[in-house]
Amino acid sequence: MNEWIYLTFAEPLTHVYFQKALLGGSLIAAVCGVIGCFVILRRMAFLGDALSHAMLAGISSGYLFMQLVFGIRAHAGSMLIGAVIAAVVTVGLVGFVSRVSRLKEDTSIGIMYTGVFAAGGVLVSLFADQIHIDLLHFFMGNVLAVADTDLWVAAIVCSSVLSLILLFFRPLQLTTFDPLMAASIGIPIVAVDYLLTICTSFVVVSGVSMVGVVLVVGLLITPAASAYLLCDRLSRMLVLAGVFGVTSVLGGLYLAQWINVAGGSAIVLFCTVQFLGVLAVAPRYGLLAEWLRIRNRVPQQTVEKVLRALLREQEQSIHVTAQQVQELVDAPGEEVRKALKQMHKKELVETEEQNVRLTAEGLHEARRILRAHRLWETYLDHVGMPSNELHSHAEILQHVHDEDAVDYLDSKLGHPLYDPHGSEIPEDFVHLVPGNEVKLSLLREGYWATVQHLPELLEVQPLQIGMRFRVGPRQENPPQWTLQLSEEQEIVLDRKQADAIRVRVEESDQSTPAPSSEKES
Amino acid sequence: MQTIMNEQNSVPAIEVEHLTVSYGPTPALLDVSFSIEAGQLVGVIGPNGSGKSTLIKSILGFQKADFGKVKIFGESADKAIGKVAYVPQRGAVDWDFPITVLEVAMMGRYGQLSWWRDPSKKDRQIAMNALEMVRMTDFAHRQIGQLSGGQQQRVFMARAMAQGAEILLLDEPFAGVDAATERAILDVLYRTKVSGKTLVVVHHDLATAAEYFDQLILLKQRLYGIGTPQAVLHPELLSEVYEGKLKSFQDLIPDETEKQAQRRKISQTEQSTKSASGRHRDDTVGPRLSADQLRPMGGEA
Numbered sequence: 001m002n003e004w005i006y007l008t009f010a011e012p013l014t015h016v017y018f019q020k021a022l023l024g025g026s027l028i029a030a031v032c033g034v035i036g037c038f039v040i041l042r043r044m045a046f047l048g049d050a051l052s053h054a055m056l057a058g059i060s061s062g063y064l065f066m067q068l069v070f071g072i073r074a075h076a077g078s079m080l081i082g083a084v085i086a087a088v089v090t091v092g093l094v095g096f097v098s099r100v101s102r103l104k105e106d107t108s109i110g111i112m113y114t115g116v117f118a119a120g121g122v123l124v125s126l127f128a129d130q131i132h133i134d135l136l137h138f139f140m141g142n143v144l145a146v147a148d149t150d151l152w153v154a155a156i157v158c159s160s161v162l163s164l165i166l167l168f169f170r171p172l173q174l175t176t177f178d179p180l181m182a183a184s185i186g187i188p189i190v191a192v193d194y195l196l197t198i199c200t201s202f203v204v205v206s207g208v209s210m211v212g213v214v215l216v217v218g219l220l221i222t223p224a225a226s227a228y229l230l231c232d233r234l235s236r237m238l239v240l241a242g243v244f245g246v247t248s249v250l251g252g253l254y255l256a257q258w259i260n261v262a263g264g265s266a267i268v269l270f271c272t273v274q275f276l277g278v279l280a281v282a283p284r285y286g287l288l289a290e291w292l293r294i295r296n297r298v299p300q301q302t303v304e305k306v307l308r309a310l311l312r313e314q315e316q317s318i319h320v321t322a323q324q325v326q327e328l329v330d331a332p333g334e335e336v337r338k339a340l341k342q343m344h345k346k347e348l349v350e351t352e353e354q355n356v357r358l359t360a361e362g363l364h365e366a367r368r369i370l371r372a373h374r375l376w377e378t379y380l381d382h383v384g385m386p387s388n389e390l391h392s393h394a395e396i397l398q399h400v401h402d403e404d405a406v407d408y409l410d411s412k413l414g415h416p417l418y419d420p421h422g423s424e425i426p427e428d429f430v431h432l433v434p435g436n437e438v439k440l441s442l443l444r445e446g447y448w449a450t451v452q453h454l455p456e457l458l459e460v461q462p463l464q465i466g467m468r469f470r471v472g473p474r475q476e477n478p479p480q481w482t483l484q485l486s487e488e489q490e491i492v493l494d495r496k497q498a499d500a501i502r503v504r505v506e507e508s509d510q511s512t513p514a515p516s517s518e519k520e521s
Numbered sequence: 522m523q524t525i526m527n528e529q530n531s532v533p534a535i536e537v538e539h540l541t542v543s544y545g546p547t548p549a550l551l552d553v554s555f556s557i558e559a560g561q562l563v564g565v566i567g568p569n570g571s572g573k574s575t576l577i578k579s580i581l582g583f584q585k586a587d588f589g590k591v592k593i594f595g596e597s598a599d600k601a602i603g604k605v606a607y608v609p610q611r612g613a614v615d616w617d618f619p620i621t622v623l624e625v626a627m628m629g630r631y632g633q634l635s636w637w638r639d640p641s642k643k644d645r646q647i648a649m650n651a652l653e654m655v656r657m658t659d660f661a662h663r664q665i666g667q668l669s670g671g672q673q674q675r676v677f678m679a680r681a682m683a684q685g686a687e688i689l690l691l692d693e694p695f696a697g698v699d700a701a702t703e704r705a706i707l708d709v710l711y712r713t714k715v716s717g718k719t720l721v722v723v724h725h726d727l728a729t730a731a732e733y734f735d736q737l738i739l740l741k742q743r744l745y746g747i748g749t750p751q752a753v754l755h756p757e758l759l760s761e762v763y764e765g766k767l768k769s770f771q772d773l774i775p776d777e778t779e780k781q782a783q784r785r786k787i788s789q790t791e792q793s794t795k796s797a798s799g800r801h802r803d804d805t806v807g808p809r810l811s812a813d814q815l816r817p818m819g820g821e822a
Binding site for chain 1: 602618
């Protein structure tokens with residue numbers, strides 16, 4: 001057993017090529033991940049692809065230049081510089097084409113990078129006897145044959161790019177997030193853009209020798225994308241993307257060792273699987289989380305039914321347990337259980353010695369829904385629905401309990417007191433708060449109020465602004481409001497008048513006129 | 522000394538002189554001149570493509586002008602960088618960006634920070650105070666995509682305040698928010714104004730323009746009007762700018778009494794300290810319309 005572990009995990013580490021691959025690969029993958037964060041947040045993923053391909057022209061020109069001018073073959077430094085120049089030129093051309101033409105940026109990227117890539121291809125075949133570039137290597141990379149120079153290049157690129165990002169974190173963050181604001185405080189956004197592009201070019205160029213031109217894009221964006229799904233802060237995303245890059249190399253290299261496949265492919269494959277794993281289980285933006293959210297979603301209708309049931313019981317001072325609530329509410333027991341759980345979380349209900357009761361907030365919510373329900377019933381009756389269907393339809397419609405909608409119903413129906421079944425509709429307790437200015441028509445018997453606004457054309461002598469009165473009993477059919485101005489003086493208003501007058505509400509002297517409209521705290 | 526003080530007080534917050542900007546043969550702005558006093562809440566109105574965002578960029582100091590200049594407190598706009606804060610349109614922001622509310626507010630401090638130095642405790646405090654002012658401290662560690670529309674707008678207001686800028690430019694702050702949110706944003710605008718800042722707001726809804734702003738700028742390449750809403754929302758002027766595409770211009774002119782009542786309410790709640798510069802409205806021109814007549818136009822535009 002121990003031997004197996006040794007052979008599987010430790011033995012590969014004894015090989016120098018594996019050590020070099022691990023070191024070089026990790027350096028490159030880490031910096032790829034970090035810079036990839038900016039690449040995906042700026043929606044430049046396609047540009048990464050372009051940069052890596054454009055290199056071919058740069059590498060061959062660099063090779064050719066040193067070969068023809070100095071007679072040095074395969075000079076690594078010049079090839080690297082050539083590649084970076086080619087990448088920057090490509091970016092410049094892309095910018096130029098999208099600026100001067102009506103083409104969008106992705107189109108100009110597609111045009112320019114294939115063009116520069118093709119130029120490289122032509123160069124390679126034209127000078128086939130001078131240039132000895134292994135095209136297969138260029139496409140596939142060879143992480144398991146990393147040379148010492150590659151390691152140096154990787155180390156220098158990695159350390160310098162990471163330092164630059166660390167130093168210029170704020171300008172990079174701000175230009176990525178809000179370029180206009182960045183410009184307004186004097187950050188040179190074009191310079192920052194070029195800095196980022198050049199860094200990306202360096203990173204991509206040094207990545208190509210490890211995993212090849214196609215797969216380097218995967219190393220650039222996949223770890224960053226995985227981190228994006230997990231982080232709500234850019235600084236953490238950068239760190240995590242770097243870590244994901246390193247784990248991809250680690251996992252990929254072992255994979256390559258065990259099943260004996262190409263290192264570059266194994267790394268990127270591992271990276272992709274890692275991403276899929278994150279996508280599945282990410283706590284907030286993952287698929288599993290989304291599925292759980294959908295599964296745990298409680299139909300609003302059930303919550304409303306529970307609220308109303310609890311209100312009904314509470315008004316008769318009956319204590320109910322969670323079990324009894326399930327029996328009272330006409331909905332699947334599981335759903336009611338979940339609804340109660342959710343309501344606990346929102347502090348709409350509280351449990352006291354096994355008994356479930358509404359909190360002050362829950363009571364408020366329940367009364368709002370009851371009011372909406374009864375107004376909807378009244379409305380449906382008003383538009384001619386048979387009375388045996390009223391309840392079930394109102395049950396569905398009561399979820400429209402938005403303040404404005406309910407106020408509309410109330411005012412359209414003439415502020416009714418009772419629903420078609422004869423139950424009292426709770427008053428508009430949201431607006432009827434002492435000190436508020438409301439339409440007089442909202443007031444019910446027992447309220448005291450002062451006149452605030454009185455349209456001139458209304459003939460309601462002797463009512464005047466500033467006059468204090470008590471509301472007397474309401475007449476129905478047609479609705480009439482009685483105002484008691486003093487012991488012996490009363491006036492009666494019709495609906496139009498009551499709607500037009502605005503008053504400041506004071507306390508009501510009927511604290512509990514009917515069971516269903518008990519005063520709140 | 523006294524004269525210098527006086528001179529500084531009389532320098533307008535924003536002064537635009539003969540500004541012409543073009544992106545080709547048609548000018549985006551043509552010979553635009555105006556000045557805005559400090560402490561005003563100014564609305565910029567005009568049809569689509571009328572040069573509103575070009576004007577914003579010019580005031581921010583990074584739009585190259587063909588001719589003319591913009592001065593911020595008497596100083597050339599490209600030198601006054603940082604004195605003007607920009608609040609972007611909601612649609613222009615990537616709400617999935619991995620960034621928290623506090624981090625956005627902290628961005629307001631970036632202009633003052635040297636690039637090698639981390640934000641200090643004081644910067645943090647300024648950012649928190651700015652969040653406090655827009656009542657967003659409870660959400661400081663939320664990712665910005667998890668906020669409601671009005672909250673999102675407020676975060677960017679906080680960022681502008683943390684910048685310490687004297688002038689705030691807002692690009693359509695009321696676009697795509699519901700009526701209650703609009704009120705909440707407006708409340709923040711008034712509070713900012715009362716604290717002495719100058720606000721320039723690009724606005725689309727003519728129906729509310731008169732009610733919200735002290736002054737209006739009517740723009741369509743050229744400057745068609747600047748001044749009180751009564752003066753600018755002139756039926757003939759509007760029909761010229763909007764080419765008769767609006768049904769009724771009469772309704773746009775506000776009932777002065779209602780507006781004043783609203784103003785009183787706000788100054789009561791905010792205990793205005795700066796009253797000297799802003800209040801100069803005794804011009805009760807325009808037909809009187811009741812609130813109910815104004816409302817139907819005020820729907821979602």
